Amino acid sequence: MSDYDFEEMLAYFNSYDRNKTGLLEFPEFAALVNSLGLNFSEEQLKEGFKKVDRNGDGYIEFDEFNAWWGEQD
Numbered sequence: 200m201s202d203y204d205f206e207e208m209l210a211y212f213n214s215y216d217r218n219k220t221g222l223l224e225f226p227e228f229a230a231l232v233n234s235l236g237l238n239f240s241e242e243q244l245k246e247g248f249k250k251v252d253r254n255g256d257g258y259i260e261f262d263e264f265n266a267w268w269g270e271q272d
Contacts, residue, residue, distance in 0.1 A: 205265075208265060208268060209261060211231075212231075212261050212264055212265075215227045215228075215230055215231040215234075220258075221260070221261065222258035222259065222260055223258065223259040223264065224257075224258060225244075225245075225248055228244070228247075228248050228251070228259055229244050229248075232244060232247065250267070251263055251264060251267045253266070253267075
């Protein structure tokens with residue numbers, strides 16, 4: 200996914216939204232991170248989740264995920 204494509208990114212996000220709420224819960228986020236080949240500890244995953252969950256509501260919305268992804272270079 201080096202070339203950013205909004206629709207592709209939305210589809211990727213939605214593929215990990217197992218319960219189709221439009222939000223990623225922690226286990227869904229962990230599965231997404233693991234799918235990227237990143238081997239994070241539970242603590243690292245929790246820290247990452249908090250960073251991406253910018254409004255602190257305990258869920259990652261697509262806009263939050265998209266903003267975070269856009270910061271990765």
